[in-house]
Amino acid sequence: GAVVSQHPSRVICKSGTSVKIECRSLDFQATTMFWYRQFPKKSLMLMATSNEGSKATYEQGVEKDKFLINHASLTLSTLTVTSAHPEDSSFYICSAGVAGGSREQFFGPGTRLTVL
Amino acid sequence: GESVGLHLPTLSVQEGDNSIINCAYSNSASDYFIWYKQESGKGPQFIIDIRSNMDKRQGQRVTVLLNKTVKHLSLQIAATQPGDSAVYFCAENTGFSGGYNKLIFGAGTRLAVHP
Secondary structure, three states: OOOEEEEOOEEEEOOOOOEEEEEEEOOOOEEEEEEEEEOOOOOEEEEEEEEOOOOOEEOOOOOOOOEEEEEEEOOEEEEEEOOOOHHHOEEEEEEEEEOOOOOOEEEOOOEEEEEO | OOOOOOOOOEEEEEOOOOEEEEEEOOOOOOOEEEEEEEOOOOOOEEEEEEEOOOOEEEOOOEEEEEEOOOOEEEEEEOOOOHHHOEEEEEEEEEEEEOOEEEEEEOOOEEEEEEO
16 A cells, blocks of 8 residues: 555656656555655655645745646646756656555655756 | 755665665754666556654665664665665655655765675
């Protein structure tokens, strides 16, 4: 149980285009989803937190107009990287928290974004 | 302040030896800690967790030790196997803050197991 999927697993796009990454909780309802970014050989950095049906809360230094987050249902959150540039190339990972107050987060497999 | 990863230290061990991976956390208010394993190109995988009212917790081949006095966490892996080779992250959680349950990740340690 508690499986989180991400789609796509890997995407290559041209500079200036927008890319949407989906995060789904497959067998549970996730009231809260988190988006992380990870550069090579570095740790995970939290980008934003979103609750279903409300606006995402962004961490300091993360541009909300650049990284659009939508948490439309209890099983789906999307991250859209708008007008992507090569410096946005990174590994994006989502996690989901289970409804009911459990503090455990379940992580997706990650999405590798390469902007040319 | 928050734990921020600046570099990735490496621990090299022989297969069959015990491994100890250390982590210093930053927030004395953190009351829940998790160890994750991350293989190349994959998302973090939960290993074991511990709450601040405990100082030791054991799982299968793994043990987590928590020293709140010095804000230190360790992960011990018994009889390390080649499949244990990965990057290991500790993460701290301060509970619900503004309604959200944030995890702050440590810098990570690469474990390399040699036959």
